[in-house]
Amino acid sequence: MSAAGTKHRGSVLWLAAMVHRLSGLALAVFLPVHFFVLGLSFHGGAKLDAFLRWSDRPLVKFAEGGLVFLLTIHLLGGLRVLVIENLDWHDGQKRLAMLAASVSALVGFVFLVRMF
């Protein structure tokens, strides 16, 4: 691809679209595991309890914080797409994208602080 064809890749809005896509892909990979774990309670709570005890480790908690971040940033990125497609165009798209990333990082951080 020519330099002109990849020039847009430095843009904050291109990055926002890419983060939205990759966070969605990561959530799609995570969801079957999440549903499977919740389904462990089908025959009572013992297996789910065992998993909850296993998940009470720093590394797992850190990963859970990452998932909360991914969920939040995918939600805010999706809202951005819905706003762009359904409402009048307005300036400040880059600021909104940066704000979405900041809010997501903050939510993930607060989650981690409360977990530890």
Next chain:
Amino acid sequence: MNVRLYVWQRATAALMVPFVLVHIAVIFYATRQQMTAADILSRTHGSAVWASFYGAFVAAVSIHASIGVRNILTEWSPLPDRAAGWCAMLLGIVLALLGFHAVVALVLT
């Protein structure tokens, strides 16, 4: 992406905005309370509200995720459109089956 898939993708996205906000609040609450499985099940068991909420959430996310993955496969993988569609449909079915099983496990058993 054809118009029908586009509309489903955006409609399920809009539907899930309140679902995700509530779900994030639930995650924060459950982790703050350091709930055991018994604590969780005592709150969800027999609840028509939680069954409806998470049942609708699972249906929406299964559709939304499978269409999203279809788009990615179509644009980023060498798979032809038809194969990408089948892979996405398989993902949607797996998500729906595991998701509804989880809802039944948490609410109805």
